[in-house]
Amino acid sequence: MKQVVEDCTSTKQQLEDIQVLIELGEEGEDEETLIEVNTLLPDLQKLIEQMEFARMLSGEHDVNNATLSINAGAGGTEAQDWADMVLRMYLRYCERKGFKVEFTEYQPGDDAGLKGATITVEGDYAYGYLKSESGIHRLVRISPFDANSRRHTSFCSVFIFPELDDSIEIEVEDKDIKVDTFRASGAGGQHINKTDSAIRITHIPSGIVVACQNQRSQHNNRATAMKQLKARLYEMEIRKKEEEAAAFSEDKKEIGWGSQIRSYVLHPYRMVKDHRTGHEVGNTDAILDGDLDGFIEAYLLQGK
Numbered sequence: 001m002k003q004v005v006e007d008c009t010s011t012k013q014q015l016e017d018i019q020v021l022i023e024l025g026e027e028g029e030d031e032e033t034l035i036e037v038n039t040l041l042p043d044l045q046k047l048i049e050q051m052e053f054a055r056m057l058s059g060e061h062d063v064n065n066a067t068l069s070i071n072a073g074a075g076g077t078e079a080q081d082w083a084d085m086v087l088r089m090y091l092r093y094c095e096r097k098g099f100k101v102e103f104t105e106y107q108p109g110d111d112a113g114l115k116g117a118t119i120t121v122e123g124d125y126a127y128g129y130l131k132s133e134s135g136i137h138r139l140v141r142i143s144p145f146d147a148n149s150r151r152h153t154s155f156c157s158v159f160i161f162p163e164l165d166d167s168i169e170i171e172v173e174d175k176d177i178k179v180d181t182f183r184a185s186g187a188g189g190q191h192i193n194k195t196d197s198a199i200r201i202t203h204i205p206s207g208i209v210v211a212c213q214n215q216r217s218q219h220n221n222r223a224t225a226m227k228q229l230k231a232r233l234y235e236m237e238i239r240k241k242e243e244e245a246a247a248f249s250e251d252k253k254e255i256g257w258g259s260q261i262r263s264y265v266l267h268p269y270r271m272v273k274d275h276r277t278g279h280e281v282g283n284t285d286a287i288l289d290g291d292l293d294g295f296i297e298a299y300l301l302q303g304k
Helices: 002-028 031-056 077-097 126-133 218-245 284-288 293-301
Strands: 066-072 100-108 114-122 135-142 151-162 177-182 198-203 208-212 262-265 271-274
Touching (some): 031 293, 066 077, 066 126, 077 151, 100 208, 100 218, 198 218
Parallel strands (some): 135 262
Antiparallel strands (some): 100 114, 262 271
16 A cells, blocks of 8 residues: 555656646746656656556456356357357467466357357456456357358357455355266366266356366366356355446446447458447457457446
């Protein structure tokens, strides 16, 4: 806290010094003073932007690791291919940020793409950066799976929740969960496919389903799945409180099918637009390759 206060005090003093320089320059019509001001202002602006971004990532769990879950919407192969594209986008984003990624669940699509996948993302402020990506993502394009080359609209859902430390107590009773074992599929090495070591846990009261298949032992998979379940239950309670607080707000938006947070249009024009902030980019290839900083910063600056 001391460092935060010192930064604020220093920045305020620098701003006052520049204001004095401007006044002196105006009085003496001094070109050299104007040049000095134009040199100092960009550095001050950059410092303030850094402080602003640090303030935006000051939520209770922003510093934590994150779990990212993707599920294809209705539409079969078309939607499953879109879910796979979104997964690749986030994998590339994590690579850009230097985050470590590990798969905990992967359900391949029937013919292409994926039905669903869950990854853990490890790195400083992973949740703080990624939390704005929760919601429905919509794709509009000419389908590569349509012999008549018609335009299709596909949806997939993205859900982000923080990794919780052991100090947060979330009570889950045995009578409220259903545990299924199954044989793992997809990437992960041959050893995970030989036994029914994968675990799927269903929390009956909430309907939340989590799964883990990346560990050799059933015990380790269960421990990971329970950790994810507790994090999702915690996040659900936080979201419920936020929705109750926003019940009287005119601009309240539900996260659900048909209320996408972002659209990715590849035909008849190329554009990615975030419907919450209005931020849009024409270079769709760069966005799908993980260049998401502009969208994330716009959302955080909006103060959501």
